[in-house]
Amino acid sequence: MNKCEKCKVTLDGQPLRCPLCLKVLSYELNIPRQSLYPIYNNEVAKKSFISKLILCLSIISCSICMLINILIFKKDSTLSFIYVLVVIFCLLIPISHTIKSKRNIGSKIVSQTFGASLAFFVIDFNFGYERWSVNVFIPFIIIISILFSILKMLLEKKMMNEYFWYSLVMVFIGFIPMLLFALNVSNLIWPSAVAALLSTLAFVGNFIFAGKHFKDELIRRFHI
Amino acid sequence: MNNWYRLDNAAKLFPAVKNKSNTAIFRVAMILKEVVQSDILQKAADLTIKRYPMLSVEIKKGSFWNYLNVQEGRVIVEEEENYPCYPASDGRLLRILYYNKRISVEIFHSLTDGSGAVEFLKTLVYQYLLLLGYSVKSEGLILLPEEMTTKCEVEDSYLKYYQPSKWQRLKEEKAFQINGTPIEPYGNNVINGVVSASQLNAIAKQEGATVTAYLTALLINSIYFEKMKYGLEDKKIIIAVPVSLRKLFPSKTLRNFFSVVNIGATVTEKTTFSMILTEVIKQLNQKVQKESLQKNISNYVQIEKNIWVRLIPLFIKNAFLKYTFDSLGDSKKTITLSNLGMITLPDEMSQYVKRMEAVVYPTPKSPINCGVCSVNDQLTITFTSRIVETEIIQYFFRYLADVTKLNVTIYSNEWGIRT
Numbered sequence: 001m002n003k004c005e006k007c008k009v010t011l012d013g014q015p016l017r018c019p020l021c022l023k024v025l026s027y028e029l030n031i032p033r034q035s036l037y038p039i040y041n042n043e044v045a046k047k048s049f050i051s052k053l054i055l056c057l058s059i060i061s062c063s064i065c066m067l068i069n070i071l072i073f074k075k076d077s078t079l080s081f082i083y084v085l086v087v088i089f090c091l092l093i094p095i096s097h098t099i100k101s102k103r104n105i106g107s108k109i110v111s112q113t114f115g116a117s118l119a120f121f122v123i124d125f126n127f128g129y130e131r132w133s134v135n136v137f138i139p140f141i142i143i144i145s146i147l148f149s150i151l152k153m154l155l156e157k158k159m160m161n162e163y164f165w166y167s168l169v170m171v172f173i174g175f176i177p178m179l180l181f182a183l184n185v186s187n188l189i190w191p192s193a194v195a196a197l198l199s200t201l202a203f204v205g206n207f208i209f210a211g212k213h214f215k216d217e218l219i220r221r222f223h224i
Numbered sequence: 225m226n227n228w229y230r231l232d233n234a235a236k237l238f239p240a241v242k243n244k245s246n247t248a249i250f251r252v253a254m255i256l257k258e259v260v261q262s263d264i265l266q267k268a269a270d271l272t273i274k275r276y277p278m279l280s281v282e283i284k285k286g287s288f289w290n291y292l293n294v295q296e297g298r299v300i301v302e303e304e305e306n307y308p309c310y311p312a313s314d315g316r317l318l319r320i321l322y323y324n325k326r327i328s329v330e331i332f333h334s335l336t337d338g339s340g341a342v343e344f345l346k347t348l349v350y351q352y353l354l355l356l357g358y359s360v361k362s363e364g365l366i367l368l369p370e371e372m373t374t375k376c377e378v379e380d381s382y383l384k385y386y387q388p389s390k391w392q393r394l395k396e397e398k399a400f401q402i403n404g405t406p407i408e409p410y411g412n413n414v415i416n417g418v419v420s421a422s423q424l425n426a427i428a429k430q431e432g433a434t435v436t437a438y439l440t441a442l443l444i445n446s447i448y449f450e451k452m453k454y455g456l457e458d459k460k461i462i463i464a465v466p467v468s469l470r471k472l473f474p475s476k477t478l479r480n481f482f483s484v485v486n487i488g489a490t491v492t493e494k495t496t497f498s499m500i501l502t503e504v505i506k507q508l509n510q511k512v513q514k515e516s517l518q519k520n521i522s523n524y525v526q527i528e529k530n531i532w533v534r535l536i537p538l539f540i541k542n543a544f545l546k547y548t549f550d551s552l553g554d555s556k557k558t559i560t561l562s563n564l565g566m567i568t569l570p571d572e573m574s575q576y577v578k579r580m581e582a583v584v585y586p587t588p589k590s591p592i593n594c595g596v597c598s599v600n601d602q603l604t605i606t607f608t609s610r611i612v613e614t615e616i617i618q619y620f621f622r623y624l625a626d627v628t629k630l631n632v633t634i635y636s637n638e639w640g641i642r643t
């Protein structure tokens with residue numbers, strides 16, 4: 001084993017430098033290094049590079065939109081770049097929420113539903129507001145999410161109590177299109193009604209099969 | 225057994241303050257004499273985790289408190305690839321890692337403290353050696369995987385052993401804090417020094433001190449000599465020393481049960497090492513006592529039990545805890561020195577174990593921390609550092625080698641040097 005004369009200590013593991021005084025050490029060739037720690041490769045840096053790239057690209061596209069918008073401002077006097085900004089933001093948040101984190105699948109579904117709904121609404125609002133988003137798209141996104149969570153629940157039975165909480169949240173979300181209809185925001189009832197009915201049925205079904213979990217879950221979530 | 229746990233009193237802090245620069249993940253490790261076989265270690269882990277349900281959990285947000293949900297999945301044993309105590313990107317709270325001859329257990333501090341982690345590691349290595357076909361016996365020193373987990377082992381001992389008392393305002397002055405150049409790339413540089421436990425103990429005894437007191441005094445001396453000797457700082461050097469409460473209270477819990485005492489000294493040019501040591505011994509005797517530690521924990525438990533505090537929504541509690549930790553906890557100490565003490569292994573088992581390591585994670589205001597652990601007469605002092613400057617650590621080990629004439633063996637993961 002090597003010694004560092006300056007620090008008066010023995011050095012194990014053939015370091016490049018003395019860990020204490022950082023003096024460069026030399027070794028005779030052909031002695032295999034006994035490794036005490038792994039040789040690190042920086043995957044962490046790679047991951048953060050990808051998320052930085054996504055952020056960078058979205059900033060670039062936003063600023064291009066803004067520039068075009070300002071240049072043609074005299075012809076078209078709406079500030080439509082704001083909508084592009086909102087849409088990108090709505091897509092970006094759920095993407096990073098879903099890919100980067102290992103969150104519970106239920107919370108991913110809820111956040112995706114919100115993000116996509118908001119994005120469609122903004123696009124609709126920007127292009128003449130013909131209400132296709134609130135009338136059809138948003139109820140259908142919600143229906144798809146509910147069907148997806150039912151499917152997930154059936155496939156992975158042990159996750160039942162995990163989803164239970166989100167099926168409750170889904171009931172509230174399922175009724176949002178009906179609320180929009182009641183407030184005269186949308187003017188086509190049947191997609192909204194289907195979403196509301198489906199979310200109620202999903203919850204009732206869940207309660208029949210996993211009612212005990214529900215009580216447990218309430219105690220866990222609200223214990224003081 | 226329960227399928228969820230409330231967080232104990234100490235555990236409540238960590239979810240609120242953890243982030244990339246304060247991972248709240250610590251490591252205990254055993255270095256064996258032979259290369260670890262991963263498939264056998266996986267089998268040992270599968271058996272061991274059943275005995276420690278409080279470690280097989282995930283953390284969940286409630287409306288008023290976080291809680292721990294028992295998970296049914298297994299713990300996957302992995303080869304060590306990253307630096308010790310790296311942040312968990314996937315939310316796992318327990319990692320079992322192996323590298324060459326080392327078996328490491330890295331745990332999020334909400335689950336348990338150093339003593340709990342050592343118990344888990346002992347069971348894991350014991351089971352691993354058994355599966356390798358060695359005839360090791362537990363001699364009552366190991367919690368066996370086939371035994372049932374008792375209620376005492378999962379209890380919140382803070383709630384059990386606190387005593388209602390008058391709220392005490394803890395007055396402590398601001399401590400000197402170590403500054404330095406952050407290591408690039410971001411990570412922990414770990415520098416271990418191995419000495420003979422019995423020789424160090426003899427040297428400490430000569431001065432009428434315990435190993436903890438001796439190392440604490442030496443650490444104060446090292447920080448002073450390398451950082452404050454130019455007369456620029458007159459702040460106190462304060463060493464935070466975590467103390468396991470299991471020795472003072474009859475608790476068998478495998479969850480958190482520790483308290484932290486702050487040992488401080490104002491050092492000037494005229495202060496000698498033995499003066500510092502006398503002061504450290506005095507403060508340790510005063511503070512590591514049942515009454516004063518009980519007052520300490522009662523303070524915190526009473527806040528937790530206050531009905532108005534309980535009814536505050538979690539996100540407000542977290543913001544408050546984070547503020548309190550930054551302004552009161554982290555800035556009132558210079559460095560943490562955690563001594564897990566001498567670990568006794570059954571005779572037959574100890575011949576397969578070379579030494580142990582305890583790695584304490586650094587925090588933003590305490591960029592160097594220190595963990596100590598000994599087994600088989602090998603005492604390992606592990607510094608974990610986020611900064612390039614190594615003068616304090618150099619002074620510390622050179623003092624041990626030069627002044628006390630101990631044989632010091634140094635090894636490091638060379639983060640920032642090789643990376």
Ligand SMILES: [Zn+2]
Pocket residue numbers: 004005006007008018019020021022023
């Ligand atoms: Zn050196």
